[in-house]
Amino acid sequence: MKVLVSGATGFIGKQVVQFLQGLGQIRVLTSARNEAKLKQLGADYIVYDLDQEPENCYERLGRPEVLIHLAWEGLPNYQESFHLDRNLVNHYRFLTSMIAQGLPSLTVTGTCYEYGLQNGCVQEEMPADPTTCYGLAKDVLRRRLEALQQEHPFRLRWLRLFFLHGPGQPDRTLMAQVNQALAAGREAFDMSGGEQLRDYLPVAEVAALIAKVALQPRHDGIFNICSGQPISVRRLVEEHIAARGGRLRLNLGVFPYPAHEPLAFWGDPSRLRLAVAAFEEEQNHAANP
């Protein structure tokens, strides 16, 4: 099977490629704009800017059977209008062209910000209610792709990712900043109150889940990519520091809680578990036909 990963050089993309390479029996194709970064992945690659005219894009990108579409530009800047004005427009144009030209199965990464300010355990069937341009762009992209299914039959898996940490995390992220403070031998670390409940997973685990949902044969639709286990940000940071044998005093309450996030929310992983079980079943069947 040929699987194309767009945005393969990103924080998550690198790990998705690594997971797919470990599966065997899959030809992994990768794409992004920066050739030097693509080369480092050790997979077949096509330099491709999805803002360009998508003429013959399916052919040029190697006619994959599955596209795992991770590319997205300009993160985080959640309230900037380019998510709607540029990304939504260009990504829809690219994905529509891929499908019209023959792509049979599409997996796209959305975000937990599609749920907006809803507190508690969020489930896929709850109405989306985004409050950021980023969340809105992703939600509209999903709806437009669902509408496209009336015209072209294709499989669509829409993955709402929650919070991630791990190797390669951008410097701006909380855990990267904690690591920097530890490495610099600082005594104290300024943060928010830390009482907010979040759903965090290591990036390698998220990457494996993305690939499993994309490759399983049975379930379509929306999936939360989450642990289902809320943890306070304060505890997450304290555990992270303790696991590294470090010492860092937390200056809690220095920064306000982000206005675009509810105080306590986490994902329901029930649909995700069904998809992962379908993947494992398929793998077992392939190993013991």
Ligand SMILES: NC(=O)c1ccc[n+]([C@@H]2O[C@H](COP(=O)([O-])OP(=O)(O)OC[C@H]3O[C@@H](n4cnc5c(N)ncnc54)[C@H](OP(=O)(O)O)[C@@H]3O)[C@@H](O)[C@H]2O)c1
């Ligand atoms: N990281 C998170 O915590 C998180 C949480 C929820 C959802 N997500 C979603 O997960 C996906 C991956 O996130 P990430 O953190 O891995 O992002 P990232 O590190 O910023 O990587 C973005 C990738 O997209 C490529 N890209 C950007 N613009 C492009 C263009 N015009 N044409 C072709 N490729 C382009 C980049 O490569 P080049 O610049 O070389 O082209 C890079 O490979 C995104 O869709 C994001 O919305 C991420």
